[in-house]
Each structure stands twice: as structure tokens, then as C-alpha cells.
Amino acid sequence: MAITAAEAEFLGRVRPIEEATLSGWPSLALVVDGAWFIRSSLGQTGRANSVTILDPRDDTDCVRRMAAAEDVYHRREQSPLYRITPLTPPAVAAACDQRGFETFNQTAVLVCDDLKFAAEAGDNNTPDSVVNDAWLDAVARYSGFSDARRDALAVKLRQLAVPAGFFSLLADNQIAATVLAVVQGDQIGILDLAVAPRLRRQGFARTAMVQAVGWGVRLGGRQVWLQVVVGNKAAEGLYADLGFSQLYTYHYRRPSQHAGEVE
Numbered sequence: 001m002a003i004t005a006a007e008a009e010f011l012g013r014v015r016p017i018e019e020a021t022l023s024g025w026p027s028l029a030l031v032v033d034g035a036w037f038i039r040s041s042l043g044q045t046g047r048a049n050s051v052t053i054l055d056p057r058d059d060t061d062c063v064r065r066m067a068a069a070e071d072v073y074h075r076r077e078q079s080p081l082y083r084i085t086p087l088t089p090p091a092v093a094a095a096c097d098q099r100g101f102e103t104f105n106q107t108a109v110l111v112c113d114d115l116k117f118a119a120e121a122g123d124n125n126t127p128d129s130v131v132n133d134a135w136l137d138a139v140a141r142y143s144g145f146s147d148a149r150r151d152a153l154a155v156k157l158r159q160l161a162v163p164a165g166f167f168s169l170l171a172d173n174q175i176a177a178t179v180l181a182v183v184q185g186d187q188i189g190i191l192d193l194a195v196a197p198r199l200r201r202q203g204f205a206r207t208a209m210v211q212a213v214g215w216g217v218r219l220g221g222r223q224v225w226l227q228v229v230v231g232n233k234a235a236e237g238l239y240a241d242l243g244f245s246q247l248y249t250y251h252y253r254r255p256s257q258h259a260g261e262v263e
Helices: 006-026 062-075 092-096 116-121 134-142 147-157 202-220 233-241
Strands: 029-033 036-040 052-053 081-084 103-110 164-171 172-184 185-195 223-229 246-253
Touching: 006 052, 006 134, 006 172, 006 185, 006 223, 006 246, 029 062, 036 062, 062 092, 062 172, 081 092, 103 233, 134 147, 134 164, 134 172, 134 185, 164 202, 172 202, 185 202, 223 233
Parallel strands: 052 081, 185 223
Antiparallel strands: 029 036, 036 052, 081 246, 103 223, 103 246, 164 172, 172 185
């Protein structure tokens, strides 16, 4: 497919974020086919259990390659899942349409280049560099994760190979909020922001963001990205106040008979 200069500029902004997403949310099994990354873990979440493609021009022999990708999931007793981003070849989305795959979980990727707010963090906000059980338990409890999803998250996060900061904000000697920051090049990714239900709308989420981004800036980050499900008004409001704006969206495609929990 041909790409215009304007499209190339836009896709050039998307690709570093998508690459950082692959590194910052690792999978346990990976098959690489050109620009196609066929990722599988323990189910539960979509990003680590789906096909992500990093070049819209890599559509040669698309039907055969989709069949090969789906065989990976069938061998692992998983349903095939495609993560459709601006970098996905149109032929893949068209094949999903033709086969009646359902579309779900529209997600916005937000970015912020004006990181002045990170200065509020100061220099004494050193996070844990590896995940621990207290952090995992807080994320699972505040996010409503099942035990299986909590355990799958633990396994994935212990595979991280990029710099990672696991932040826990305390109130009354208990974890009030969590957030994970990952850094790859000049990209800072924000993941797993969670606040105890009884403490929401009290500034903990903003403080966690400031601390995480401040740490990432010290490691050389110059742009922050994060993902939010479209329609999450509370989160969208927080991020807008910090200067984030939407760069692109993605969604998932799967066989319509599939049922399960993914994000």
C-alpha cells in the first residue's frame, strides 16, 4: 500500500509508542513474522495475547499469515486475537470483517510532550525496580482483578527487560495508589494506575502520575504515553488536566463466538 508524506509522519509518531508497548507489557511467548508480532501469555489481557503489526505495508500473503498466526493460539488453547492499530495493514482488518470477527474494547492512546508538571516530583521518589506482592495485591484489589489475572500480571511483569518503576503511594500505612512507569529511549509509558476506591477523587491519582513521570524524566524520557478505555470520563479528565491529548486509538478483533476477559 502507498503511504502519503502526512501519513508517514503520523505513523512515525505511532511506531515508537507501539514498540515501547511491546517492551513495557511483555509476553511469555513470541513468534515474529516480519513486522507481525504474535504474542501469547496466560490469557487474561489482550495486549500480551494478540497479534500486533508494526508496518501497514507488511501485507504480503496476508491470509496465509493470519492462518499461521491463529495456529499459534490454537496450539496454546487460546482464541485468536488481533490488536488493530494505525500500523495494522488494512488487509488484516478487511479479512476480519469478511470472517465476521467482532470488534471490542476501543482504547485511546494519549500522549504528553509538555512535562513541566514532572518537576513537582522532586528528586527523592525512587520506586521499586521489580514487582512485589504488596504492589500486585493492591493493583488486583483496586482494579477488581481475578486471582488468575493477578497471577498472569505477576508473571508478565517479572519478564520486564526495560527500566521499570513500581510506585506505591501510602495513606495510613496502607497502599492508597499504585502506578507502573516503564522507559524505553525517550518514551515513558504509564501502566496500572489504580487507587483504593475509598480514596478516589482525593488527588492520589495525580500524585502517582507526577511521581512516575518525574522518575521517567530523570531517566531521559521526553514524551509520556498511556492507554485509556474510551468513555472512562474520570481518567480522561485527569489526563487532560495534565496536558495529555489523544494520538490514536486501537481495538481488538476476535471470532464472534469467543467470550473472555481481555484489555
